[in-house]
Amino acid sequence: MATIALAATDGMLHFELAMAFEVFAHDPSGLADPWYDLVVCGPGPVGIGRFRMEPDDGLDRLARADTVIVPAVEDIDADLPPDLLDAVRAAHEAGARLVSFCTGAFVLAAAGVLDGLRATTHWAHTEALAARYPRVAVDPDVLYVDNGSVLASAGKAAAVDLCLHLIRRDHGSTVANAVARRLVVPPHRAGGQAQFVTTPVPARDDHPLGDLLPWAMERLDRPLTVEDLARRANMSSRNLARHFAAATGTTPLQWLSTQRIRRAQELLENSDRSIDAVARAAGLGTATTLRRHFHRTLGVPPETYRRTFRSTAPPA
Template sequence: MATVALAATDGMLHFELAMACEIFFHDPSGLADPWYDLVVCGPGPVGVGRFRMEPDDGLDRLARADTVIIPAIEDVDADVPPDLLDAVRAAHEAGARLVSFCTGAFVLAAAGVLDGLRATTHWAHTEVLATRYPQVEVDPDVLYVDNGTVLASAGKAAAIDLCLHLIRRDHGSTVANAVARRLVVPPHRAGGQAQFVTTPVPARDDHPLAGLFPWAMERLNRPLTVEDLARQANMSSRNLVRHFRLATGTTPLQWLSTQRVRRAQELLEQTDDGIDAIAEAAGMGTATTLRRHFHRTVGVPPDAYRRTFRSAAPAAGW
């Protein structure tokens, strides 16, 4: 069972900490066994927002965890406690996966583990992070960044996106989607999606794109174009791109590509279909195209992904 250690010290914000506890404490989907072993670690009773809490263990426990999460800190100008910095460095040296939520990136940066890496934080603090730690490549326009063993998310809801991304990496898309349904959040927002969009993802029936998303999801196996989407939405291609950017922070074709990769992930996890059949079902056309987009998005080839998330032997033709 993989251990997730949640670092808790005075001055951390309760939203991200409580959210991590909600997601990693128990498997809300009932599909993953074993789930994570969550341990809240701190120097003693700590003040988190308006609450006081008693950690399960001390900060030295971070060095024995598989994943260490640093929630948001309230004051980015305050000095990071030296014992927390020491514990983060020790965990990093021990090979733990380090994850920061929102302004928790300031803790990772102060510990030196973000040097030479991409990172992000809440959009209101990205300029401060970049100025204070010039050795960190701060990207202000993404929801989260995955460097493999060091990950960072933007503010609030983006931390949920990163948690789902971690679950997807560890347990696959089926489990991550089940967790998302239980949380009543979108199952996937790509890390490269813009932090701040003028309009949220359409939820109202009267939104110009309200019916387009489910329509497109039912037709991912077809060679959809921007013109096809615009025709279905009853608007010009130019207006479609503008509404799409406002609603999702990305372009129609980028969104389609991401959804097709996610569909391929589900098929790899749940079926014995070969790569050619999955490429066709996911709307990628050819196995070569699927492999290229899949590796670029997920980070591993489709066959390696299937071996990770399925115990059954790969189907013939792989």
């Protein structure tokens, strides 16, 4: 049974720690045997937000774990506990897989285990991480980074994405998807955290894209080009691209592709349509094109997705 150790010290945020406990402490209906053995490790009673918690074991336990998770720290400018950094280094030297959530990346970077590797953290702190630790290749645009034995997620909900990625690595897609279902979250989110820096869908009626996005969503089954979108929005293609980048963090074509994949997911889950019919309804043309885009985005072919997520309700 693989052991996951949560490193808990004063000044950490409770969301990421509690979320890791929720994901890894519960066996998903016996789909994975054995499941993980989860332990919370700390120097003693620790303050997590407004709560006090009694760890299961000391920080020296990290070196005997298969995976060590470092949740987010509340203050990135506060001095990090030397005993935590020593324990993280010892775990790394012992061969443990190290994982940071959100600003927990500052702990891994301070311990030196991110030197020469890619990493990420919450978008509001990527510049600080890059400036403070120039030997770390900080990627501000991704939801998480997997270096094999050292992994890092962006902020808050991206930690859930990384947890599901870990389960997918360890137990396969079926188990990861089952856990995602229990948590009521998507098993895989396309795109990076840039889409969350600003509001993904404009909320104001007077926003330049306020009418365009719903118009495009109603026409996903039809051929749509950047020129079509620009014409509808009464702006140049260059101006449209600038507004899309500001509002969604992506390009018009990438946004269209993402919406079409989501439409295909809905149809695969809730209808009896053939793969060809789903491809046409989602604006992806043929089954071959759908399979290529689906596998590239979600990591599985549409047939596998349908078998995994087929609704038990009558077909729509």
